[in-house]
Amino acid sequence: MFNGTLRALMVMALLQASGGVSAITPATDNPLLLSGPDPWITREGQIFYYMGTHGDRLAIRVTTDLAKLDAAQEITVWRPPATGPNATSIWAPELHRIEGKWYIYYTAAASGIAEGQEDSHRGVFVLENSSADPTTGEWRDRGRLATAHPGIDGTTFSTGGKRYFVYSPYIGPDSVLAIVAMSNPWTLTGAETIIARPDQTWERQGGRQILEGPEFLQGPNGDLFLTYSGSACWSDDYAIGLLHAKAGADPLDAKAWSKEKRPILAKNPAGNVYAPGHNGFFQMSDGTPWIVYHANPGPEMGCTSERSPRVQPVHWDEEGRPALDLPVGKSAKVLK
Numbered sequence: 001m002f003n004g005t006l007r008a009l010m011v012m013a014l015l016q017a018s019g020g021v022s023a024i025t026p027a028t029d030n031p032l033l034l035s036g037p038d039p040w041i042t043r044e045g046q047i048f049y050y051m052g053t054h055g056d057r058l059a060i061r062v063t064t065d066l067a068k069l070d071a072a073q074e075i076t077v078w079r080p081p082a083t084g085p086n087a088t089s090i091w092a093p094e095l096h097r098i099e100g101k102w103y104i105y106y107t108a109a110a111s112g113i114a115e116g117q118e119d120s121h122r123g124v125f126v127l128e129n130s131s132a133d134p135t136t137g138e139w140r141d142r143g144r145l146a147t148a149h150p151g152i153d154g155t156t157f158s159t160g161g162k163r164y165f166v167y168s169p170y171i172g173p174d175s176v177l178a179i180v181a182m183s184n185p186w187t188l189t190g191a192e193t194i195i196a197r198p199d200q201t202w203e204r205q206g207g208r209q210i211l212e213g214p215e216f217l218q219g220p221n222g223d224l225f226l227t228y229s230g231s232a233c234w235s236d237d238y239a240i241g242l243l244h245a246k247a248g249a250d251p252l253d254a255k256a257w258s259k260e261k262r263p264i265l266a267k268n269p270a271g272n273v274y275a276p277g278h279n280g281f282f283q284m285s286d287g288t289p290w291i292v293y294h295a296n297p298g299p300e301m302g303c304t305s306e307r308s309p310r311v312q313p314v315h316w317d318e319e320g321r322p323a324l325d326l327p328v329g330k331s332a333k334v335l336k
Helices: 004-018 066-071
Strands: 040-044 047-051 058-063 074-078 088-098 101-109 122-129 140-144 151-159 162-171 177-184 187-196 209-218 224-230 239-245 274-283 289-296 308-313
Touching: 040 088, 040 289, 047 066, 047 088, 058 066, 058 088, 088 151, 101 151, 151 209, 162 187, 162 209, 209 274, 224 274
Parallel strands: 040 274, 122 151, 239 274
Antiparallel strands: 040 047, 047 058, 058 074, 088 101, 101 122, 122 140, 151 162, 162 177, 177 187, 209 224, 224 239, 274 289, 289 308
């Protein structure tokens, strides 16, 4: 791991190389990397931080130019213990800056579990780092979030002065979406509310009924949006759906959320894009929201490391709802 001085020098060099003026880059090609399931990007100042699923560790890439993400060194910041509740299947990391500290939320499974029983032993865990640079300092283990059910793909957001946690719990044969209040970034408080179930045909492809990968996006009029990925990740029909709550609504009220009947981002065979999903959102320096997601470059490629990260801008329709262009294929110029 790099020490703080060396990391600071590297960041200065990155800023100088990119001009240090704008976090909006010139055009670049999708995908950003050849491999990168469950991608996550956050921006702090002029710096983009990228994470994705590796399975056996947590790692961060740092760049001031997303067009050069593939050239950015990948820095491993944490490895799981050999045994315990978070020893295996390290998935879906998210890096959040909350009240001056860094937090990584990630999914993990317990060691020593019989094959086929792993889902009942999966949970969401959180790490905390007080360093200004998340690739340095000490990552403190804040443990497993005390969710009501085993589950995956946890995320957090704040609205109306309150913080919330959303994840995908396993309930019977389904994966659903549930929300709960937080008293701090690692502590849940009160009862969970199930806000969505896989009740649409498009959410039940690949032999499973799945809603996963929830992500929050605030609309320009104050409305609340949660995207999610529906169906099994190994299905070409894996896609991104949308939940909506009006401005001022209580996020813990299941009745406040309405669901779009069709995905807002789905496969585009003409562009050789299949199974787009597990997205995140980040902002460019001008405040424009962008989406990052993974997809396969061909059909029937399943749920493997061949899924690659792609980005594109989020548009707002006349009602203030997020709208996305067709997912873009290989060598499509998207950053402007």
